Amino acid sequence: xxxxxxxxxxxxxxxxxxxxxxxxxxxxxxxxxxxxxxxxxxxxxxxxxxxxxxxxxxxxxxxxxxxxxxxxxxxxxxxxxxxxxxxxxxxxxxxxxxxxxxxxxxxxxxxxxxxxxxxxxxxxxxxxxxxxxxxxxxxxxxxxxxxxxxxxxxxxxxxxxxxxxxxxxxxxxxxxxxxxxxxxxxxxxxxxxxxxxxxxxxxxxxxxxxxxxxxxxxxxxxxxxxxxxxxxxxxxxxxxxxxxxxxxxxxxxxxxxxxxxxxxxxxxxxxxxxxxxxxxxxxxxxxxxxxxxx
Numbered sequence: 001x002x003x004x005x006x007x008x009x010x011x012x013x014x015x016x017x018x019x020x021x022x023x024x025x026x027x028x029x030x031x032x033x034x035x036x037x038x039x040x041x042x043x044x045x046x047x048x049x050x051x052x053x054x055x056x057x058x059x060x061x062x063x064x065x066x067x068x069x070x071x072x073x074x075x076x077x078x079x080x081x082x083x084x085x086x087x088x089x090x091x092x093x094x095x096x097x098x099x100x101x102x103x104x105x106x107x108x109x110x111x112x113x114x115x116x117x118x119x120x121x122x123x124x125x126x127x128x129x130x131x132x133x134x135x136x137x138x139x140x141x142x143x144x145x146x147x148x149x150x151x152x153x154x155x156x157x158x159x160x161x162x163x164x165x166x167x168x169x170x171x172x173x174x175x176x177x178x179x180x181x182x183x184x185x186x187x188x189x190x191x192x193x194x195x196x197x198x199x200x201x202x203x204x205x206x207x208x209x210x211x212x213x214x215x216x217x218x219x220x221x222x223x224x225x226x227x228x229x230x231x232x233x234x235x236x237x238x239x240x241x242x243x244x245x246x247x248x249x250x251x252x253x254x255x256x257x258x259x260x261x262x263x264x265x266x267x268x269x270x271x272x273x274x275x276x277x278x279x280x281x282x283x284x285x286x287x288x289x290x291x292x293x294x
Contacts, residue, residue, distance in 0.1 A: 005029055007143055008054030010047060010070055012038045014223065015087075015114070016060030018121035019147045025124075026146035051077035056143060058085045063232050064094040071098050080106030085140055087128075089113045089165065089229070091236050092158030099157060108136045111157050112144070113164035117211075117224035125149040129160035165240065168233040172254045172271070174208040175216075179275035182216050186279060192217045212272045219276075221269040230271035231258040 005028060009020040012034040020040065023030045031042045033050045044050050051057060051074045061067050067088045074084070084107060086098060095111045102109060110132035120126050124147045130137060131154035144151055154160045185195045196213055199205050215221060234255040241248045257274050266273050 006031070006054045006056070008032070008050040008057040009060065010034075010050065010057060011060035011062075011066075011088075012040060013060060013062070014118050014226075015121045015126075016058075018118070019058065019060065019126075022121075022124040022147045023143070028143070028146065047073040048077045050074075051082065055079075055081045056083045056085070056140070058087060058143070060087045062229070063088065064090045068094065068097065068101075071101055075101065075105065078102055078105035078107040080108075082107040083110065083136060083139060084108065085110045085112045085143070087112050087114055089168065089233055089236070090161055091165075091239065092162050095158045095161050108133065109157070110136055110140055111154075111160045112140075113161055114148075115164070115167060119224070120149075121147070127152065129154065129164050131155065131157050131160040162240070165233055165236050168230065169237050169248075169251050169254075171208050172230055172234060172258070173250050174206060175212050175272050176254050176257065176274060176278075178209055178213050178216060179272075179278040182213070182275060183279045215270060215272045216275040221266075221273040223268060223270045225271055226267065227258060227261055227269055227271040227273060228267035231255070231262050231267070234258055 007023055007028045007030050009016055009023070009030060009032045012020065012032055016034075017038070017040070020030050020032050024041070031044055031050055031053050032038070032040050033044050033047055037043065044053060047070055057074070059067060059070060061070055067086060067090055082105070084102065086095065086109065099109050110130055112128050112130045114126045114128045116126040126148045127150045128144050128148050129152045130144070137153070141151075154163065181195060182192060185192055196217065199209055199213065211224070234251055237248065237251050238255060241251070257277060258271065261274050261277055
């Protein structure tokens with residue numbers, strides 16, 4: 001099939017809205033839908049109308065239940081010409097269920113979670129993990145390349161989602177470790193800027209520490225990746241651990257901490273807010289912050 005010029009985007013959250021914007025910049029004719037109406041160009045009234053308008057659909061919804069509901073709302077309009085690109089971080093089992101549900105329509109599916117938060121999406125620098133039939137990937141490639149800096153290919157449908165869950169385990173555990181390091185440093189009366197400087201020249205430095213340690217020090221938890229989403233992903237990991245009969249003690253601990261933070265009503269905040277639990281803060285936002293020097 002030819003390169004698509006018209007693309008539908010479902011889900012206009014932190015990532016989806018920015019992907020739609022960058023697709024327009026790249027010259028695609030973009031139509032959008034979101035559960036809550038948004039003031040966006042070419043916003044349509046339902047997923048079905050979107051599918052009737054566009055043959056290539058990128059789906060950026062929150063979780064397994066949301067994507068299954070979206071697929072159900074698309075089914076009546078799907079044809080063999082449709083290509084669905086599932087970007088949500090969901091279980092491999094849900095990817096398989098989606099494939100089974102759309103099979104009678106002849107529509108095609110790409111398993112395509114991504115890494116990169118708000119800033120990467122704004123710049124069109126996401127990294128997609130993708131798995132699908134090679135012909136489907138070739139058709140989707142121009143769409144994916146318009147909003148990414150790299151694409152990692154997997155052989156089997158569901159493998160991309162599994163690896164995305166696995167990488168998020170690493171990210172969550174690093175942020176927990178940073179939180180504990182900041183707590184020890186702060187309680188000892190050492191300037192947290194010195195911790196940041198030490199990490200900068202230490203082997204433990206990572207992209208996660210570069211992004212999250214400044215937020216932890218400043219107490220700035222504007223969401224780049226929400227606590228709700230990271231909690232969901234840690235639960236998906238523990239479900240996989242049960243299936244594979246694995247023990248994941250670090251993930252179990254971080255999951256409990258994420259759940260405690262969620263119980264405090266912090267779900268919409270960036271998940272780095274778990275540092276507030278470790279540092280023993282009672283009232284968020286009322287500490288005298290040390291200013292991070294950059």
